[in-house]
Amino acid sequence: MITLHELELHRMEVRKTYASGELDYHTAEFQQQGPLKVDAVAELLGSEIRVRGHLGTRLKAQCDRCLSPVILPVEQDFDLFYRPMREIAREEEIEVREEESEVGFFSGEGIELADMLTEQVTLSVPMKIVCREDCQGLCPVCGIDRNKEKCQCSDRPKESPFASLKE
Numbered sequence: 001m002i003t004l005h006e007l008e009l010h011r012m013e014v015r016k017t018y019a020s021g022e023l024d025y026h027t028a029e030f031q032q033q034g035p036l037k038v039d040a041v042a043e044l045l046g047s048e049i050r051v052r053g054h055l056g057t058r059l060k061a062q063c064d065r066c067l068s069p070v071i072l073p074v075e076q077d078f079d080l081f082y083r084p085m086r087e088i089a090r091e092e093e094i095e096v097r098e099e100e101s102e103v104g105f106f107s108g109e110g111i112e113l114a115d116m117l118t119e120q121v122t123l124s125v126p127m128k129i130v131c132r133e134d135c136q137g138l139c140p141v142c143g144i145d146r147n148k149e150k151c152q153c154s155d156r157p158k159e160s161p162f163a164s165l166k167e
Contacts, residue, residue: 001109001110001111001112001113002014002042002049002051002110002111002112002113003109003110004044004049004109004110005109005110006110007042007043007044007049007110008044011041011042011043011044012041012042012043013040013041014038014039014040014041014042014053014113015038015039016037016038016113017035017036017037017038018032018035018036018038018114018117019035020032020033020034020035020036022036023036023114023117023118023121024118025118025121025122026118027122029061029125030059030060030061030072030125031059031060031061032057032058032059032060032121033057033058033059033060033071034057034058035057036055036056036057036117036121037055037056037057038053038054038055038113038117039053039054039055040052040053040054040055040078041053042111045081047083047084048081048082048083048103049081049082049083049106049110049111050079050080050081050082051078051079051080051082051111051116052077052078052079052080053077053078054075054076054077054078055074055075055076055078055117055120055121056073056074056075056076057074057121058071058072058073058074059071059072059074059121059125060072061125061129062129063129063130063131063135064128064129064130065130065131065135065136065137065138066131066135066136066137066138066145066146066147067138067145068131068145068147070129070130070131072125072126072129074121074124076120076124078120080104080116080120081103081104082103082104082105082106082111083103083104083105083106084105084106084107085105085106085107131147135147139151139153141153141154
């Protein structure tokens with residue numbers, strides 16, 4: 001936990017390693033393979049908490065085209081700012097300015113380091129995971145992995161059920 005109380009006294013240096021399975025990513029889309037290493041510094045800037053550093057791990061996921069396993073190396077620098085939730089806790093709606101869109105908010109005594117790290121790792125995962133650029137994927141007809149063998153299915157598209165609407 002990175003607390004306001006401790007940051008008022010001095011900046012915090014964090015060097016920590018999380019074993020595989022120690023953090024909950026709240027997803028079944030990937031699993032951590034091996035340790036997650038983090039090296040960070042947290043400091044108080046006025047009422048904001050700034051956390052900057054580096055994290056590194058490896059993730060195991062499935063290719064979105066052929067479903068084969070993919071190892072994703074994650075090496076990422078981060079520079080994050082957090083403000084107390086009470087600064088925006090109002091009844092009326094407020095517009096968030098462009099420069100504030102990169103700021104996170106916290107409530108209570110501070111920021112939970114594990115939550116911050118799981119968010120950063122999750123954000124590092126690409127939207128589309130592919131095992132390689134030229135992955136052929138699975139045949140939509142027979143399901144064969146086109147990277148491993150050629151299927152005998154026709155590449156000719158089936159007639160669309162909406163074809164009669166074109167007339």
